[in-house]
Amino acid sequence: MIFAGRFAGKVMVVTGAAQGIGAGVAARAAAEGASVVLVDRAEFVTEVEQAIVAEGGKAISICCDLETYEGAAVAMAKAVEAFGRIDILINNVGGAIRMRPYAEFEPAQIDAEIRRSLMPTLYCCHAVLPTMLEQGAGTIVNLSSNATRGIRRVPYSAAKGGINGLTQSLAMEYAESGIRVVATAPGGTSAPPRRVARNAEGDSAQEQAWMAEAVAQVTDSAFLKRYGTLEEQIAPILFLASDEASYVTGTVLPVAGGDLG
Numbered sequence: 001m002i003f004a005g006r007f008a009g010k011v012m013v014v015t016g017a018a019q020g021i022g023a024g025v026a027a028r029a030a031a032e033g034a035s036v037v038l039v040d041r042a043e044f045v046t047e048v049e050q051a052i053v054a055e056g057g058k059a060i061s062i063c064c065d066l067e068t069y070e071g072a073a074v075a076m077a078k079a080v081e082a083f084g085r086i087d088i089l090i091n092n093v094g095g096a097i098r099m100r101p102y103a104e105f106e107p108a109q110i111d112a113e114i115r116r117s118l119m120p121t122l123y124c125c126h127a128v129l130p131t132m133l134e135q136g137a138g139t140i141v142n143l144s145s146n147a148t149r150g151i152r153r154v155p156y157s158a159a160k161g162g163i164n165g166l167t168q169s170l171a172m173e174y175a176e177s178g179i180r181v182v183a184t185a186p187g188g189t190s191a192p193p194r195r196v197a198r199n200a201e202g203d204s205a206q207e208q209a210w211m212a213e214a215v216a217q218v219t220d221s222a223f224l225k226r227y228g229t230l231e232e233q234i235a236p237i238l239f240l241a242s243d244e245a246s247y248v249t250g251t252v253l254p255v256a257g258g259d260l261g
């Protein structure tokens with residue numbers, strides 16, 4: 001469903017916009033009037049930009065690595081250069097790289113999960129603040145996960161717990177500056193096959209078996225006993241990003257069929 005004009009005149013930065021939830025959020029926000037800035041380290045993010053522009057939307061894409069502070073700073077600077085302001089930041093980069101019992105994680109793999117699922121959001125929130133403070137307004141929507149209580153991906157669970165903490169604390173600290181900070185906590189979500197895999201090394205048969213255990217736990221923990229759709233994740237993200245949610249801040253909204261994470 002499209003709410004025509006809901007984001008008219010708004011500039012929205014979406015991280016991890018080349019595929020999945022991020023691409024869907026960007027496309028729908030553009031259809032609802034936003035000027036969107038698509039940030040991803042996958043070069044095919046330009047294809048999402050082209051599709052939006054072909055539909056008559058306004059979009060630019062920026063290719064950078066948000067696991068570095070420099071990437072976050074460059075992305076925000078280019079967004080302001082292109083559109084003059086940033087009204088909304090959707091921090092969508094993240095995702096469990098590996099699924100395995102915690103005892104089976106190697107130390108470097110623990111670090112990689114935190115770098116992927118916590119640091120880009122921490123960096124982008126910091127990098128966008130000067131712009132939002134100057135504007136005296138802004139909205140940040142972070143992507144958490146129901147995995148804050150789940151098996152086979154403890155480092156990712158910890159990263160997303162960090163997302164919940166920064167969402168609440170940042171909201172408290174900057175409410176007086178006109179900045180809202182909120183999050184959704186998606187559950188398992190059905191999507192087309194990923195063009196960029198979470199784990200560039202591929203998953204062994206053992207890892208696929210561990211992943212199946214996590215999928216079973218996620219499905220069982222949901223009252224609705226099923227995965228959600230991309231559209232079921234995109235809609236609450238855009239509601240929280242919109243002015244309709246102007247009295248909602250510091251909230252992490254579970255979107256997981258009854259699983260509160």
Ligand SMILES: NC(=O)c1ccc[n+]([C@@H]2O[C@H](COP(=O)([O-])OP(=O)(O)OC[C@H]3O[C@@H](n4cnc5c(N)ncnc54)[C@H](O)[C@@H]3O)[C@@H](O)[C@H]2O)c1
Nearest residue numbers: 016018020021040041065066067093094095143145186189
């Ligand atoms: N899909 C799910 O089932 C699910 C469930 C719960 C939470 N989530 C959360 O929702 C968000 C989106 O999930 P998804 O499944 O759509 O993601 P995805 O893995 O399909 O896509 C992530 C995108 O982020 C990009 N990216 C990854 N690392 C990056 C980096 N360092 N710099 C720049 N770009 C980078 C990738 O290139 C990719 O385009 C994530 O934060 C994830 O943790 C997803």
